[in-house]
Amino acid sequence: MALSFFYALTKLPIAEAIAISFIAPLIALYLAAILLGEQIQRRAISASILGLAGTIVIVGGRLGAAKHDIEALKGLGAILFSAMLYAYNFIIIRQQAQVSSPIEATTFHSGVACAVLLLFAPWFLTLPEPGPMIDIALASVLTLLGAMLITWAYARAEAQALVPMEYSGFLWAALFGWLFFREPITGTTIAGTVLIIIGCWIATKGPPRSAESIPHSEQTAV
DSSP, rough: OOOHHHHHHHTOOHHHHHHHHHHHOOOOOHHHHHHHHEEEEEOHHHHHHHHHHHHHHHTTOOOOOOOHHHHHHHHHHHHHHHOOOOOOOOHHHHHHHTSSSSHHHHHHHHOOOOOOOHHHHHHHHHOHHHHHHHHHHHHHHHHHHHHHHHHHHHHTTOOOHGGGGGHHHHHHHHHHHHHHHHHOOOHHHHHHHHHHHHHHHHHHHOOOOOGGOOOOOOHHOO
């Protein structure tokens, strides 16, 4: 998933690549119905559509009129492949969260990634300078914390309620871009943000479930 995503970034503008990758939550929504047996509610579908619309509005204000040559088509194929893997990753996280703790699931996830990368290390490993190493270490810590929080969340809510929240990533991107890089927040960003917030609100809104209707897992049993 990550390798195909970063390959796509070498072929496509970053805004375009990220925009296409956000089809993953829509795919995951219906994979949850097929593989997890979740009954997809209308509000979850509406939330996903609003989130996707908000993403399109935000990115649409930044996309250029780049020519789609053969290299761009390769990037398009890579990002679509990555999005499909990312969608299935949601389902795996949900399944793992039912039977393991966030630390256990994150450790397994990181261990498998490390083992795969070690296979290519003898040929492709290049040690960066000390400065970038600090940034890489910080990014690694944030990634681990984020993975544990995602697993914790998926142990307590259905995928259809959490998947649309992925679109809120654009809100944080706009905020951090303004704080750290002084990137202006455009009118399309504000309009897309409103759609995303509405979608997230719809996804999380609903009558509280009774204790009997909440599926039991090892964590809830403990």
